[in-house]
Amino acid sequence: xxxxxxxxxxxxxxxxxxxxxxxxxxxxRAARLTPVRRRVLExxxxxxxAMGAYDVLQRLAAEGFGNQPPVAYRALDFLVEQGLAHRIxxxxxxxxxxxxxxxxxxxxxxxxxxxxxxxAPASPVLAALEAAAGSEGFxxxxxxxxxxxxxPSCQAAA
Amino acid sequence: xxxxxxxxxxxxxxxxxxxxxxxxxxxxRAARLTPVRRRVLExxxxxxxAMGAYDVLQRLAAEGFGNQPPVAYRALDFLVEQGLAHRIxxxxxxxxxxxxxxxxxxxxxxxxxxxxxxxAPASPVLAALEAAAGSEGFxxxxxxxxxxxxxPSCQAAA
DNA sequence: GGTATGTATGTTATACCATAACACGTCAAG
DNA sequence: CTTGACGTGTTATGGTATAACATACATACC
Numbered sequence: 001x002x003x004x005x006x007x008x009x010x011x012x013x014x015x016x017x018x019x020x021x022x023x024x025x026x027x028x029r030a031a032r033l034t035p036v037r038r039r040v041l042e043x044x045x046x047x048x049x050a051m052g053a054y055d056v057l058q059r060l061a062a063e064g065f066g067n068q069p070p071v072a073y074r075a076l077d078f079l080v081e082q083g084l085a086h087r088i089x090x091x092x093x094x095x096x097x098x099x100x101x102x103x104x105x106x107x108x109x110x111x112x113x114x115x116x117x118x119x120a121p122a123s124p125v126l127a128a129l130e131a132a133a134g135s136e137g138f139x140x141x142x143x144x145x146x147x148x149x150x151x152p153s154c155q156a157a158a
Numbered sequence: 159x160x161x162x163x164x165x166x167x168x169x170x171x172x173x174x175x176x177x178x179x180x181x182x183x184x185x186x187r188a189a190r191l192t193p194v195r196r197r198v199l200e201x202x203x204x205x206x207x208a209m210g211a212y213d214v215l216q217r218l219a220a221e222g223f224g225n226q227p228p229v230a231y232r233a234l235d236f237l238v239e240q241g242l243a244h245r246i247x248x249x250x251x252x253x254x255x256x257x258x259x260x261x262x263x264x265x266x267x268x269x270x271x272x273x274x275x276x277x278a279p280a281s282p283v284l285a286a287l288e289a290a291a292g293s294e295g296f297x298x299x300x301x302x303x304x305x306x307x308x309x310p311s312c313q314a315a316a
Numbered sequence: 317g318g319t320a321t322g323t324a325t326g327t328t329a330t331a332c333c334a335t336a337a338c339a340c341g342t343c344a345a346g
Numbered sequence: 347c348t349t350g351a352c353g354t355g356t357t358a359t360g361g362t363a364t365a366a367c368a369t370a371c372a373t374a375c376c
Binding site: 137 | 164247248265267269270276278279280282283285286287289290291293294295296297298299300301302303304305306307308309310313
């Protein structure tokens with residue numbers, strides 16, 4: 001599977017697909033995809049774009065879950081730890097991972113016009129970064145690679 | 159000049175050197191390195207690590223400058239625009255650029271133990287990222303590449 | 317079944333990060 | 347000497363994130 005990218009796609013299908021794989025992954029590990037956590041993942045998948053913690057929280061509260069920040073942050077942190085979601089530093093926001101389970105070093109392409117976020121294949125990027133870090137004697141544990149620019153649609157519009 | 163890295167170095171020298179080059183750059187352009195801005199740059203250089211805006215503000219206030227957040231943020235934003243400082247998204251913090259003027263795509267190595275931050279040469283990383291983005295039709299304007307891990311000293315200590 | 321233990325959720329309170337909007341001062345151009 | 351651009355100071359507010367504690371729920375073990 002290539003990256004989901006900015007192009008149109010069968011959204012219901014990709015959402016269901018990811019959820020199913022999330023369930024499978026959580027059984028494999030000893031992790032529990034509780035109602036709040038599952039719902040947060042669904043919300044992220046439905047939105048299909050980066051959402052702030054407080055946006056997620058609002059949705060949760062409207063559905064009878066707790067309405068205090070920690071409720072959202074805990075679920076989001078869990079999803080990030082489990083590789084089911086990613087945090088976009090640049091936007092102080094979160095987005096569902098579109099191919100959970102696969103080992104992947106995420107690189108994000110953020111459109112500054114429409115705010116869409118795509119995951120790009122980042123292995124070569126990571127390799128280059130490892131090389132640069134290695135020559136400094138630095139041991140990388142996690143990396144975040146985020147690019148801001150214009151997605152294809154917004155380039156066309158301009 | 160290679161990256162400053164995590165190793166010991168003549169700190170007074172690198173600070174003075176960068177300041178001198180900042181002055182030169184500001185004359186070239188039509189930009190003004192006013193007292194507040196210059197002082198903020200000095201503070202960042204002296205600290206030689208990432209500092210939050212409020213940390214900088216505290217220092218400024220103690221020296222008779224304004225003590226409200228915008229004072230710090232405006233100076234910091236100016237320095238970032240001019241390429242004299244960088245924002246570290248991961249830390250909500252700022253750090254002085256160690257080689258201003260030189261075209262450079264910054265990649266940051268952040269030690270999770272001692273919080274030191276080094277700039278690593280990122281051209282290859284950037285190239286790989288451009289390639290990945292290009293295949294999606296995405297046009298990169300700015301990128302932030304940040305790695306969290308352990309610096310050499312903290313690896314040795316562990 | 318009952319109970320202990322760990323984990324998840326809910327809630328209060330607070331800390332931290334960032335910017336909008338307006339007032340005042342200064343300096344150079346006209 | 348006035349106008350306009352820019353920089354700084356200040357008030358107020360908005361957005362992001364977490365510490366700390368209380369409660370509930372699940373599972374495993376007796």
